[in-house]
Structure formats: structure tokens, C-alpha cells
Amino acid sequence: MSQTQMMKGILDGCLLAIIRGKEVYGYEMAERLSExxxxxxxxxxxxxxxxxxxxEGLVTSVKKASTAxxxxxxxxxxxxxxxELEAFLERWKRLERSVNEAIRQETNEGSEGSA
Amino acid sequence: MRGVKAVPELSKESRRFIDDLRLYLFSSGKKEEEIREIAEELEAHLEEAERNGKPIEQVVGASPKEYMEMISNEMEFDKKAWMKYIPVIIFGAISFTIIGQLVEDMRLSYSYAILGGSALVSILFVIMIFGAFKYMAARQMSRVKEFLIILPPVFIMMTLFGALVFWDMTTDLPGFELGVMPSMIVGAVTVAILMWVSIWAKTAVLLVMLSAIHVPELLLKLTTLDVTISLIINLVAMYLIIGIYMYFSFKKMKKADAAAG
Structure with a gap:
């Protein structure tokens, strides 16, 4: 999977959102992303x-022993x-609105239905 | 059990990836502490992924090389540590001639050209050998292939050193000479550093080369053989010792490859 800048930015935002809830470790984050x-x-x-x-000082980490x-x-x-998470959510909302709007208007008007 | 590190049961493939990643980052001049951090974190991840039946590709992606680069890009070059390594490297490079001179006549004399030239050749060698390390770490090749990739830098270094020594021997260059006592101290320090490097790198290659070069010479000095015959025996013995050592380490590598499947 190629990693474009945009994709990285989106993953950054998702990770921040996942970490916000409670302390998580890498494997857990990966599992959730795939869910x-x-x-x-x-x-x-x-x-x-x-x-x-x-x-960049957005997250901190501590090491803890695990049972397994x-x-x-x-x-x-x-x-x-x-x-940063707040800012991302704001950016994302605007982007989502614009993309949805563009798709809705353009697909309604011209081309025949694609999924 | 406190203090005892739990050894995760990683598959050979994952183990290899972690080792290669460490080598890649080290050869890229990254901080040792940071290398350990990310290696441990990934090791834990791979271990858990394996327990859940995921293949390594699902973690590191289709190209280990690309993934290593991605990690490397997020880490800083460790300038401070490298400032410390460089004197050791230069010292290591001239250590062979130090021992040689001491065996020869118990005192050290160097031309400035040899010292400066050795420094340049050593730095060039380190750049080449680290390039080779990075190349092979990113590509997970067989031990035998790895060995073959190390050869060109070694060959180039030896040729350049040979040319340097030849130039020094055939031309009268400005330099300096140390007395017997200071020379011996330098010699002792050199041997100590060589031992330390050998233990650190877990290889006897430097010590074997050193003894291959000097032990026959010392022994032959005790005999009353003709000079030409001595020289020939000396040379043959040197190549024999190096050859035998290479043969056995080669065999060991092949065995390791076979074990790795």
C-alpha cells in the first residue's frame, strides 16, 4: 500500500482519536484501525x-510489563x-463536506451511475 | 522472575527482520537508544501478531526495505556518537601497522602522509561498508551472499592501504618517531582496543588476521633459515591461516543458512 501524504495525515488523525480514549499500545491501535x-x-x-x-510532543509513552x-x-x-486532534476533526469535517458535496452534485448531473 | 527478560518466541523470519532492522538503522548512524526502543516495540508487535496467526507481511508490508526507510526517516543521525567512533576507526586502521612495527624493531615511526592517508581510507571504508550493510539488511539475503557483498569494500580498502604503504616505503616523507617506551604503551593500548572490538563484534577475524601476519614472522626469526625461504614460508603460512579461518567461518555460515531454512 503506497503511503501518500494525505493518507498519512488521515492516519495521524485516527491515531490521535484512538489514543484520546485511554492509554493504548501499538498492537491494540493496529487492531482497531483494521476493525x-x-x-x-x-x-x-x-x-x-x-x-x-x-x-512533535503530541503523544507521550510509558513502558509497562505485560502478562504475556x-x-x-x-x-x-x-x-x-x-x-491537534481538535484541529484535525475540524479540517476533516470541512473536507468531508466538500468531497460529499462535489460527488453528490457531479454524479447527479452528468455521468451514469457508478458505485 | 524480576530482572530476567522474557524472551518472546519469535519466528525465524521475524527475528531476522528485527536483526536486519537494527543493522540498517545502526549503519544509517541512528542513536543506539532509539534503535533499541523501536526494535523492542516492533518485536512485541510481531510476537503478538504471530500469536494471532498473522503473517509478517501484514505488519511490515510487502517491502521490508521501504518499511525500514520509513522508520529511518523518523530518526535523527547521531552526530555525537560518530565523532567518538571516528578516532577508534582510524586507530583500528593503523593498528595493524603499529603491531607490525613493534614486532619489527620495537619503536614506532610514522609519516604524516601515512596517518592522514589512513584516516581518509578508513573513513571511506566505513562509508562503503555501511552502505553494504544497509544494502543487505534491506534485502534479507543469504549469509553467503552477504559475505560476498562485504568483499568489494574490503578489497578496495586493502588496495588503497597497499598503495599508501608502498608510497611511504619508496619515498622519503616527513614524519615523526617515538621512543621504545611510548611505542610499547601505544602497542599495549592497540592490542586492548583490538580485543575489545573483537569481543564487541563477536568475531575473531581481526585477531586471526593479525596473528596470520605476525606469528609466522616471529617464529621464523628464531630459525636460521635462508631469507628467501623464510619469506616464502612466511607468506604461505599467512595465507594458510587466513584460508583455514575463512573456510571454517564459511562452513559455519552455510550451516546457519541451512538452519534458517
């Missing part, structure tokens, strides 16, 4: 994104991360 239909994105893609978000297997790294949002 939400991002199955085509390879799971490891989240780690470079998390690394950058951590460097090696230690897990749990992520949580910082205040800056929360602000």
Missing part, C-alpha cells in the same frame, strides 16, 4: 507515525495532541 476498515494499511505503518507524533510476552509501550495524548 475500522483500514485493513489494507500494513500494521507497522503506525510506528513511524507514532515516532513523529512523539517527537515482552514489555509494551503505552501511548497517551498531551495537551498539544488534544489540540
Amino acid at each position: 475500522y476498515g483500514f485493513g489494507e494499511v500494513s500494521e507497522g505503518t503506525i510506528y513511524p507515525l507514532l515516532m513523529r507524533m512523539q517527537r 510476552g515482552p514489555k509494551r509501550k503505552y501511548y497517551s495524548l498531551t495537551d498539544k495532541g488534544r489540540q
